[in-house]
Amino acid sequence: xxxxxxxxxxxxxxxxxxxxxxxxxxxxxxxxxxxxxxxxxxxxxxxxxxxxxxxxxxxxxxxxxxxxxxxxxxxxxxxxxxxxxxxxxxxxxxxxxxxxxxxxxxxxxxxxxxxxxxxxxxxxxxxxxxxxxxxxxxxxxxxxxxxxxxxxxxxxxxxxxxxxxxxxxxxxxxxxxxxxxxxxxxxxxxxxxxxxxxxxxxxxxxxxxxxxxxxxxxxxxxxxxxxxxxxxxxxxxxxxxxxxxxxxxxxxxxxxxxxxxxxxxxxxxxxxxxxxxxxxxxxxxxxxxxxxxxxxxxxxxxxxxxxxxxx
Numbered sequence: 035x036x037x038x039x040x041x042x043x044x045x046x047x048x049x050x051x052x053x054x055x056x057x058x059x060x061x062x063x064x065x066x067x068x069x070x071x072x073x074x075x076x077x078x079x080x081x082x083x084x085x086x087x088x089x090x091x092x093x094x095x096x097x098x099x100x101x102x103x104x105x106x107x108x109x110x111x112x113x114x115x116x117x118x119x120x121x122x123x124x125x126x127x128x129x130x131x132x133x134x135x136x137x138x139x140x141x142x143x144x145x146x147x148x149x150x151x152x153x154x155x156x157x158x159x160x161x162x163x164x165x166x167x168x169x170x171x172x173x174x175x176x177x178x179x180x181x182x183x184x185x186x187x188x189x190x191x192x193x194x195x196x197x198x199x200x201x202x203x204x205x206x207x208x209x210x211x212x213x214x215x216x217x218x219x220x221x222x223x224x225x226x227x228x229x230x231x232x233x234x235x236x237x238x239x240x241x242x243x244x245x246x247x248x249x250x251x252x253x254x255x256x257x258x259x260x261x262x263x264x265x266x267x268x269x270x271x272x273x274x275x276x277x278x279x280x281x282x283x284x285x286x287x288x289x290x291x292x293x294x295x296x297x298x299x300x301x302x303x304x305x306x307x308x309x310x311x312x313x314x315x316x317x318x319x320x321x322x323x324x325x326x327x328x329x330x331x332x333x334x335x336x337x338x339x340x341x342x343x344x345x
Contacts (some may be wrong), residue, residue: 036315039273040338043069043242045078049168051234054244054275055177057256059279062086064324064333065246066176067094069328072334074113078171083164084117086178091115094325101160109327114170118160159224162231164267236268244273249301258308273313275337276305281318 043052054066063084070082081104084091091099095115099105104114164173235241245260247253261271277303280295305314315337322329 035335035336035339036313037339038313042313043169043172043244044237048240049170050167050172051168051175051185051241052172053175053177053235053241053243054246055243055260057253060246060248060253062246063091063094063176064330065244065275065277066174067091068324068330068333068337070113070115070174071110071170071330072338073174074107074110075331075334076211079169080172080174080277081164081170082113082115082174082176084115084176085160086176086194091117091176094330095327096241107279145216159227161267162227165231165234167226178332197299232267232269236270238270238272241269243269243271244275245271246275246277247300248278249276249305251301254301254305254308261309271312273315274305274309276302276314276316278319279316284319284321 036062043050052066053068054062056062063086066084067082071081074080082091095104095107097108099115101116101118103115107113107115165191220344235243243264245257247257255272264271280291280298282295285291285295317336318332320329320333324330324333
């Protein structure tokens, strides 16, 4: 158990926003769901939100979890889930997309509305609502792989700023799109929403961005790149979870495991050297699939402890 990590992510009377990001395949969903279950078991009202359309929370909890509304998780009191799919993300952004962006179709054609950029902004707009009006003690975000996550975080601000600049500097784009004053006011409201959300994510006391990695070369490099990318947005990464660590006691003369453990040890030294300013937790390589509540609870206890009740 890492006491520093537990204290870092525990609410102190205000809603705590916990993001889990990293390279694909390193265990983000496992860590995010285990963390959400741990907080719910400790009597915190908890919501887990997945923004990765390739991995469904439904498989983790054995029940259908969609993107229309938060669904109570069976057998886990205090926990609700939402699985956002960018293809059908609803909310303020999508409504505005249908109205304001619809004005562009006459000039640019209908394809502009279905671009990947629009999908990523719709996804971001969906979880902005959780930052605006939180109704949980803990909100855990299971994010898409790092590159897509960074685009989702950065693009709405770039897009809103670009349009505002074009409209303010000569009204050229406004004339091209035939935008009226109401459209500009909607844009300003969205821009303020996104800026407020960014302020929440930049606040170290309310938001903790955890990166998950394996003790291997590519995850280490992607972690370093993600830290730099988030830093450019003013979002600090505060914690790492190193997953699938081979413990000495499980080797038992196995030459393959011994070789892998030796390789991991070298990479662990590099992780300590490159990211030593961050809080780090290590999770051992398990001999089972993480596909049931019992294993999720075991992971939460390894990471955060076994005591009951609120911290």
